[in-house]
Amino acid sequence: MAQDTQTESRKLLQRLRDALAEDSAGQARLDKITHLIATSMGTEVCSIYLFRDDDTLELCATEGLNAEAVHQTRMRIGEGLVGRVAKSSKVVNTDDAPSAKGFRYMPETGEEIYSSFCGVPVQRLGDNLGVLVVQSKDKRTYSPDEVYALEVVAMVLAEMTELGAFVGEGAAMSALHQQSVMFRGACAQEGAAEGHIWLHEPRVVVTNPVADDPEVELQRLNEAVETLRVGVDRMLEGANTGDKEQLQVLEAYRMFANSKGWMRRMEQDISRGLSAEASVEKEQSSARKRMEEVTDAYLRERLHDLDDLSNRLLRILTGQGNETGADMPADPVLVARNIGPGELLEYGRNLRGIILEEGSVGSHAAIVARALAIPLVIHADRITTEALNGDHVMVDGDQGIVHLRPDDSVVTAFRDKIAMAAEAQERYASIREKPATSLDGETVHLHMNAGLMADLPSLNSSGAEGVGLFRTELQFLIRNQMPKRTELANLYSRVMDAAGDMRVVFRTLDIGSDKVLPYMAPQDEPNPALGWRAVRVALDKPGVMRMQLQALLRAANGRPLTVMFPFVAQFDEYRAARAEMDKALERERILGHPLPASLEVGAMLETPSLGFAPKRFFEEVDFLSIGGNDLKQFFFAADRENERVRRRYDTLNVSFLTFLEGIVNRCVDTDTPLSFCGEDAGRPIEAVCLAAIGMRHLSMRPASIGPVKSLLRRVNLAEIKAVIDEARISGEQSVRPAVMTYLRNQG
Template structure:
């Protein structure tokens, strides 16, 4: 049964269009159930339409239509439950559709296809003989319908897009996930950075105009910086501080003034300086420095607007809008009232640009690199931004708008439902307490996230503040950041990972060029080779921890015991230095390691004698066990954290840690996925760390499962041969307990 379900769902999902997928569905389902007819009806507006069949007259496809109050198929959709009849003709709701030629069929089994509480359609099988379909057949069809719901929904949206000749469809790169519907506000095309090269005979007047524009720009940046400082968005504050510094006399601001004193008018001076430096920066090899050319452009355009049309600087749209611009700057986004900016689309920019960082901090869906969008004439037109897929739809049809509104509403309803229990402990039905922690990197809204359902911070990525600086942050700067994180956690435990750069986390001002960075100089290897940096970070952490026992320190990318011993020695050195320097009883934090390198799976007995805890980094552990670079598109399909071999390794790690009395948690993506959580809890893991967006859903899930029931499920999963089979097995478990919606 499991293989048959998998074969059908994979075939449907892989189909190129909706018509092909539905034809595959009915033919394969008919064959799998050894029946004489299979049909599917899709809900279009308030009518169910015969959309594919294998057994009825094929000419009836698209012609047979019924309301929810008509026929047995309508009754299934109306009640949202299956109907199983030995002789359908005897039922009072039976209605004959002559064009379908179904009078020869008597036995009738139909199940609803439901996606996020909304009926999508009805799947029907029929047979000439009078008989009742058995429970196994009914369960099979219900499970198949549940698994196909999402695929059919997505294929319908795709078909709607492709069949609408007036619909403009753009694609780009997602910079901040989310979906929104609003009208376009096109900005940025009114003023070009390239301005006429005009001389002036009144240098004093032009310099005065320029200084006024610079001061006005500084005032704006200061007010924005103060606003985000009050909201503890320190990373965003650092963006505005950097922009303010560029306007100083020692930087771009001085260059503007120098150009005016050389006889150029203020507008020409700003244009000349900006273009000159942008050209220099864009020719640099370093990606971070290349993106700083965008900061120079942002400031240049802002000062030019203040010089040319200061009245256009206020951004106060009457209704929520999706901003469409060539390249959004951080100040432009920050000036928008938060309830008026629901999406961002740009032609230029990078995922690490300041605008992208700010979009993520604001929780606004954003797509970058959308070619040709400014020349498409979309100002004031209705848009759908689906940043989860990097898609922008212009002037969508009413059915498509309805699809997306239902999608947004259903998602909000589910999130609200999960959030209602977030203040309750994550405890299984048979009383097993699971501690849920937060993975964090940015300080933005950290206090509210911690207060809302997390037992603490299971992983604070200290490399994020390092990446947002243009140099290594000083000891005092690090102390301040770490103190804010600890204060936000309100005495709950905080696990801080030491600097983990390299691989997929480059540090722009400390470039590491390697042929295979994931197996190279990264994590603890870099820290141990640079003790001057490592000791500063350890000292900063210990000082931030002060006299409390709240802080735990985590070492990344540990591959041998010698690295642990060296790190312990440096921790002792940093602790002793501070103990002698300060007049208070500072606490030495607990020390743990990331279990990412497979070799340490076989040395946990020795690890337990050295450290206080272990945190399993499932992302890298999976990558190294499968020898797959998850960021390489040629092999990324081979990356599968549900591979039975990975699950056996995780089970072995949990057993050994229990045997050696070594506390263990999981902080990879697996710990925030419903299927992964079920399997991890079945293995005995009771400390899971995840992104804030997963907390409510996982809490809700755990409160509806029994820990004792999961053991059998895990044993079955460990006997399977592929990750896909594992997913299907757990999906069936969810469906049997009416928890299928939590997977969407």
């Protein structure tokens, strides 16, 4: 690259920095910047368009176009050449703009006399903030050096936009990280929380995008890269040498850290006038842009490695990030793109809430959040971009809504909601020791779901009568290798100790679908929810099942034991799993170990097929538990991970209730104990309807027991059953409206 081109680029960036440092309003800064760029590049026009909202660009400053068009000219993303740049995040460079694909004439700007057009995206780490445009009357295509210079300038503009340098009169010039923002996500764990943001992977803010001395910046970059490489080498040294896949990933990671092409591009950016930090971030933005375009999963993962390395390098250069000693707020609300169960457990119960950009209702993080009773909102798009550590936030887990930097009216309304919830909890505490007996004398037994030792104190505080479901997979998911039998036996023993005389139903390992063990080869299945999972895996890999059954038998140590097999779809699967239990019992007897005082072996009914199993199955099984979450998705053929359809079908749909009632009747006929486990068991309206059709055992998260018990004690189940039957006869699709009307009439 020519030395004079580099010098001119540095001079322009330094002038821009000086203009940005002046004590002037946002609009005055923008006006001066467009003038500087146009003068430096020898073009008649320079314009800056910024996003007014997610879909609309606004002309915020111009040198050369009609001044009256500023803050008046707007266009949708994809509209015109400017909109095309914003949509594609790619440069548009043409010597004949009116003939170019997508050109749109804006009469108020007076741009019809300009032939040449070059537009570059103003973006930071893949987040589009606007478009920088230069135009001239002469028919010319801007040179690669000129385009490169514009991209460097756009990078600086992006940094300064984020830092609030252009806050001013225009609606499109509000700085990020200052305004009140509401995010609509999806509910993965109910509850309301107020606190302050703690970013799992803090966003690094570059405050010095322009540098004076390239030599100093090159030295800083080289020192930081050397520190990064040493850190990666240490990761390799500490890796599990027996895990070839992990070693391959880390070797690829080291290859990127030593990439000469990566270094050369960053050195080139520094020579143009960027600081070391800005050069890293410019390359990171390019990598993210490429990552969005790559369909190959392996290449996307490698580009993700490069993104992660860039983050590490930025933290070394800036000294920013959680690992540098920043203090977590006293009331932390965790924000992340996604998070694993082990990482989430490290934070523990001191989190007030969790907000994820990704995630799913059945994810490991959601399971842990439910276990810890922490409100969780998923699919909060762009929250990691907008939020900064320490920002005030309010999380409405019931509605799946997040209020970031809320205004006073939102704060008041939200605190009223939290206060009402606290009052309700006090009311529920007063009935904790009382039975869930309806007005017509029917008692429903309420149990809690659990998966961690941390859940067990809730047995007493919630008023639960036992653990209706203990998920054993969490101990497998949070580790990097298979747990040992003795470790599991000790854990299960502690669970039984904590429960005392109360019954604990241990569900055997339920993996597959969305629950993939980190040390198990992933299965490339087109529909994993209907694939190789749960009891299917256990029967195909009986060694793991035998180890777990032995651990459960040894944990019981002569006490009563209750075990349940998940996702049983047909009678033979239950018989085969039961046979494994019988073998494990015989082995323990031969070894002289104490056998359980009593043993109950049941199945989880999660597939419609099992509802139609032979009568002999209902007679042989010791008990059944309906897994409502999976059963509902299979009954309606509606994936519960798919936000478009998962709320489309109502649990109180007449067809579903009729199917459930059929199962209740079959269990009554064979005297088979039956319970219902899942999210719907913990929703008061659904719970009373389930009780009305004959369910006498419900298992739910601990926080739901109080609300469900409160409503059950105030209704007549026989009358609700009559309402359900009437709605069914009248041809209603759902009994919900009729039940709600009845409850309102009852006060």
